[in-house]
Amino acid sequence: MTEFAKTLSVSTTPIPGLIVLDLPVHGDSRGWFKENWQREKMTAPGVDLPDFGPVQNNISFNDAVGTTRGIHAEPWDKYVSVATGRIFGAWVDLREGDTFGALYTTELDPSKAIFVPRGVGNSYQTLEADTAYTYLVNDHWSPQASYTFLNLADETVAVDWPIPLNRVEISEKDKNHPRLGGVVPMPPKKILVTGANGQLGRALREEFGEDPWIEYAGRADLDLTSDDLDGARHWRDYRAIVNAAAYTKVDVAETSDGRAQAWAANVTAVAALARIATRNGITLVHVSSDYVFDGTNPRGYSEDDALRPLGVYGQTKAAGDAIVSTVPAHYIVRTSWVIGDGGNFVRTMASLAERGIDPKVVDDQVGRLTFTAELARGIRHLLDTDAPFGVYNLTGSGEPMSWAQIARRVYELTGHDPQRVQGVTTEEYFSAASAPVSPRPRNSVLDLSALAGTGFTPRPHEADLEAYLAESD
Template identity: 70%
Template sequence: MTEFGKSLTITETPIPGLLVAELPVHGDSRGWFKENWQREKMVAAGLPDFGPVQNNVSFNDGIGTTRGIHAEPWDKWVSVATGRIFGAWVDLREGPSFGTVFTTEIDPSRAIFVPRGVGNSYQTLEANTAYTYLVNDHWSADAAYSNLNLADETAAIAWPIPLADVEISAKDVAHPRLADITPVPPQKTLIIGANGQLGLALRELFGDAARYEYAARDSLDLADSAFASARRWRDYDTIINAAAYTAVDDAETPDGRATAWAANVIGVAALARIATEHCITLVHVSSDYVFDGTKTGAYTENDTPRPLGVYGQTKAAGDAIISTVPRHYIVRTSWVIGEGKNFVRTIAALADKGVSPHVVDDQVGRLSFTEEIAAGIRHLLDREAPFGTYNLTGSGDAISWAEIAKRIFALTGHDPARVSGVSTSEYFASASGPIAPRPKNSELDISKIRASGFQPTDMIDALIAYLH
């Protein structure tokens, strides 16, 4: 008999992510009522905000109907509208909990959240049982399933009614034993912009494991109208967007302006829709150019953007879009140094060639090495840090480009006095094309990411390591 008057409570099981919910059911002589799925209350109680898109009902008119064991590529919220079942779940996911079994009875006052890759099965204990389940992906014939035999000796499920005495489909009877099953792999992480400076650092950090997928612009373009259908997005739990249009001066031209908006705003909006629809964690890399550089002191994550040029405007617009994604990290950085052509390598080459350069001395900030940015991103994901915006640069005092150039000269065995400081306006005085306005102050406050447990390297120490 259904128990009335329970409080909404969520209980963990031996299978990670498999959660049992006790549901309040309100009844009287007329019958009963319950909220079978109430997002606000249930998420607050501890259930994942899993975004169901389809509701199914399986009606079973006899006692002993037995179905399963099916591990599907989506999350499920299983409950009973009428009747009662004995439920059995087996973890078929790759990892240390593979093969773990959990069983319990479910009636209208109890439900269970079944994460992707956990095998689900049940046996009806009452006639006219209506078994209901919500899933967060639409059924597809192309979806990959993993199935386990109901009589598997390793799982050794203690079915209340012996399997020899119940009705089972021929397909379920033929499922393989646990020893013959390939564990369900975890959802994947997609790194977009994989051939850029940060993309290469992310590839070096995450490696070639099957769960990491790398996409360069020639294989996945955010601005392409076909982007939304380019992947089976439910196969991913994380996307790291390391792609952007970063040619700040070219962005001031008519063609560059269009390209910058297409990549940094329109493409980002498509990515945000994908992440929101499929409950994907989205990591997006932002820039100091969203600020105008007039603030005294370091910019915090809460400062209002005031971009000066087209590039900064598109990055600020992209950030605003990303902030609407429920599961997002905006990683804001500055003065990025990684593989390929960059300021540090250019200055070091000039030093070696005997050139005495003029370098801007009225813009201050900190270098951000791609290896450090990649490590910070991984930290936020591994720690499951609160979603939101995090500034991430090297640590130490903010200094000018000219001072950094002098440090590079000294560290490579050259006389730093050969570097002459000039103002931004003097430096670009002879430029033939459009020049984007630069923020004079690019210092970002990194106390928030430090509070999360990540300690950025002193940028001069990182510069020394980079040069050597």
């Protein structure tokens, strides 16, 4: 019999993410009423049901006691309840991982519901006639959807069905599903890395590797400005997008053509990804820049400091930040002075040293280097640990340096006299420039406290510089 007057509460199970809900049901002589799904209450602190974004509601009506439906793991999340009657439910974890094969069983009546995460096998047996089994899902059914199945009679999982399976009617398909040893586990949702052929994209490929749940897309594989971007992938198959695609030519961005290209890549494309992420419940990782600040702050910039970009590039990155901040699940990763495996400041200085050239280098801009390997490692940390969504500064750690100090350190580490590097002001350095020059923030130091709070400690940028040069020899 349905239990009345319970308060809304949840309990966990041995299967990660499988959550049982006790629902308040209000009844009298006329019948009963319940809020079967109430988003605001059920996603509130203390209940903490995932805000899974249901898009379809299905009802399975069962005439007879003992109706038994097979253990099916589907590629979407599912919220299961009973409108009338009562069921014995059995759930088996069929996802890759340590809990593969874990079993949970319970009875459901109209006063209970259960949240079933993607990849957990779902099955039931009716305990009363005229049972209406209802479920919300967060993707539309498709004949192309990939399921994982387990046989109802599997001896390893050994579900203790209230009514023996030889006394109930089971479909031929369910009778022929594999035992646990023959089940191909459901893989996790995918991570898409855009801009995969750039310096950061290549570092992300090195960090994540070639697992089948990682997908890499360069510009030729995925046009982020295409009108058909919504249909370019089945986006519900992805849990995260790491956008490593960006326009970074800060000086060219001050020209007419460069301005248009910078806004297209850093704003229009980002807006398209933000729309897709929001619609499909995807975590969007957006890489930002110290150029969103004007550099006048005497201390390191925190994530909450007001944005005051000086040039076109900084303006486009600030606009991208504002757009991504509207995505429910987002990480905005602000970084500075990025060094990767292509042409960059460190390689240029090492080359000048080797060729006997004594350069003039700016000494009134201060910051920390960020090597792409470290940036990729930090991004993976945020995703792997399910860190709180929001903005994080991510650079190398250690004492800030000017560009001239870094250049001298490069000379020293490559066996050359660091005094050959002459420090000059920004104005002096660009005084003879014939093309437009973007204004630079003088202080690019980013405070790393928020990132440290997630358990990630960036490596010292000087140590990474030394290792980078040693690997380049």
